[in-house]
Amino acid sequence: MTGDPGKRGERLPFGIMGAGLATIERRIPNEEPPPLPPNPDLRVIGRNVPRQNGREKVTGAIRYTGDIALQGMLHARILRSTVPSARVLNVDLEAALCHLGVRAAITLAHPGNRVTEYVRYVGMPIAALAAVSPEAAAEALALIRIDMQKLPFVTDMDGAQTASAPHVFAPDVAPNGHPSGFPAPADLPLRGNVRGPTVERRGDVGYGFSTADVIVEGKYRTHVQTHCCMETHGIVADWRDDGLTVYISTQFTAGIRRELADAFGLRLAQVRVIVDGMGGGFGSKSTLGRYGWIAVALSREAHAPVRLILSRAEEQVDSGNRPETSQQLKIGARRDGTLTAIALSSCGSAGVGLGAGVGDMASSLYTCPNFESTHTDVFVNAGPGCAMRAPGNVPGAFSLEQSIDELAEQLGFDPLALRDRIDPSPVRREERRIGALRFDWHRKRRRTGAPGPIKRGVGVAQSHWGAYVQLDSACEVRLMRDGSVEVLSGVQDIGTGITTVLAQTVAEVFGLEARDIVVRIGDTDFPAGPPSYGSRTTASITPPARTAAWHVLQALFRAAGPLLGTMPAKLVARDGFIMAGHDPAKRLRFSDVCADLRTDSISAIASRQDDYGGFGRQYGNAATAQRDLGGVQFAEVTVDTETGVIFVERVLAVHDCGRPMNPLQIESQVHGGVLMGLSFALFEHRVLDPRTGHVLNPNLEAYKFAGARDAPAIEVIVLQNYQASSATDAYGIAEPSIIPTAPAIANAVYNATGVRLRTTPMTPAVVLSALGRRPKAEASS
């Protein structure tokens, strides 16, 4: 069979290094470069190359959005609602416009408009203005007069589902679908504040439970976590007659350009989006957002550049959050461990937003023929949620992986042995094996309880996340006559290190060092790049970068062939030289060959091709690889049964992300996942006052997230898991690394104390009440 004439057969590495690595035949497009050998045979990829912009970051030289100052730039502020539900009767900007420093003001709540005249949460924008200084803007903001008719409101998810609860939305103006990069189904019924359900079903759970020998069931609750990006959301908008330029802290320059063009009636070519330094997003900076629209509208109104940087309080209240969830999970199994049925009933609230589902952990991680889930979203009068690092699967893992732990105990299985039985992934099997050895799992598990108030325990939990790819990802590689190389793409570096990984990818092709490569990204003037969400950046942009570099190299070989008296096809690039593959003595310096180029520069643009073996699933511009991303984490904790304090001493994180491009940067990201997961498990809780609808902790001291002294010893092991899927075979790590941390800790707490905690955050109060040492904690909102 010859198949597609535009493709050729190649053998690529396939499998796990050290555990049966082999090769596999793939048909790959002719424009794609030759297969990349495993990492030990490479010189730059797979090495701990220092961060490309490290020097700029440790010297403070790198420019974040708030560091951008344009000539004549104005400073914007947003007037926000102090009540959770109201009808706006009048917005009077006159006094504010009289302020000598004010250049523009706009109304966002329009009395008489059925959609915009309602305020639905504390912190919702009502009006905004731009002034000559931040101080003038703050003064003028206080001069805006608002007349409002207060309306009844509801802030707790349980109360919002009762028949008497005030409705957050009338059915015809409620959000439909979810715009934050994590889709919620459209056109579901809305009854009161309850939207849905969405139902997923395979097999027959009734039959499945009837054949089970053991059934476990539990109710789990997770609370709102906020992203807490250190750099708050910010934008500098520069509207001119000939087009719009925005500097914005974003995870997706190409997406922001599309949103701006749509929102302001511009052509794509009239909009330029730029981000250099980017101080963290974690999902919350995936879209333009209300604040972004406001800054652009003010710039248009004022005919001047406008900077709008959210304050910390605004950030905590109105820049997105991880929705709260309530989950009822029931699992049945036979005595041999085989799962017979999983039934999951969940609801969640993303405030006035949608997308509070609990992901695909229960439906996808383990083999089970009978599955049913129902999910409803509940509206409350609180700031909208949005995607946050592994949306859905973080709360979903908290319930599933504790239930599996519970099941293992009832069946008399070791938690790892049960997973060996029901988890079809060969990759996680290897991760469990390696992890158990390194962690000394079996010995620590057998340890008997120590006397005294401090109890010690170990727990394990697993990760599952789609290996996402963004198909409309492109990259240009340019080679200059002096031998310098540029990589150009709209893709942005939100701290994960894609700048460095792109330099490594291209350096490998040219036989150069990563530091020889100039990486220019985060600008829509370059070919459109993928978003930095869904752990898809590396998988999406490194293959086109390698492909584009390879095309440029072929052009260079055509110039070098005559100089070396060798067929271009016989040439190789290595260690800064172009040389004949069969006779390394016949060689020329890379830069000397470049000097002979006919033009000042040569360049090539490539875009992401389909995975060589095909995708598992494709929807629009995104797809998932055939295999998921795994990961297994082991946690060791101490629990002080007198104070209720849980301390996590050690976490071992064993993960896979296809071909690891830069192990040190991967380790950094896994540290981040573990710490954010630990922080979700133990500390973080946005508290809403049910009487006023105000967030009581819109800051970083009363909203506690993990600091240096809360960090356990974290060990990271990353497999080399070759999938023969693309020109680089690399995938992401950001989200898989947060998913299993909270349930691993909860399972360890159970191992230590014999008490199962099914609510986050597992604060001392929660621990003590579970231990029967204090009255049950009040139900909190």
Place this chain on the structure above:
Amino acid sequence: MISRRTFIPRSDLPVAAARPGSGAAGDRSPKEPETATRRDVIAAQGPDAVAMTLTVNGIARMFEAEPRVTLAEALRGALALTGTKIACNRGTCSSCTVWLDGTPIVSCMILAVDVGNRAVTTIEGLIRDGNLHPAQAAFIGHDAIQCGFCTPGMVMSCAALLDRDPRPTRDAVLAAISGHLCRCGTYPHVVAATLAASEEAKS
């Protein structure tokens, strides 16, 4: 000393009922500006910008700013030294850490006018003769950086620690960065980097 909180009775979250900043305007009923004239509003403005001098990174620099401006705001604004970052603006996260006479402080919690003639060192001043401070070099080598927003503050605290104690214990490093918040999770690499920089100082 005038504290910032008493000087600026304003919420970080602008609210519909908020009043103008200070002085006479604070006594005015919130309803009154409905009939405000331009003259009234001018009266509502705070004190004008005044001339100040700060000694930053060894150089005395004169500039004009309103008295309510914090050191962090003055550095980032009038002096265009944007390496110092503001992330919480209330002394919680230490992103805005600079040195005052060699001691790390959070620059969002002191007014620029209160600095007087004390020497301010910012992240931009840490490079000597083009050479990175050992803490900076170690941060790069150990990848103690992700998004980089908390990094200048972290570097200032770790560098100050190494300058006063070239061989700190692990606990001393944790104490030095215990007030710093990092959402990307760089803490383990920051500790490793700082201890490694002290190793280099030993050899």
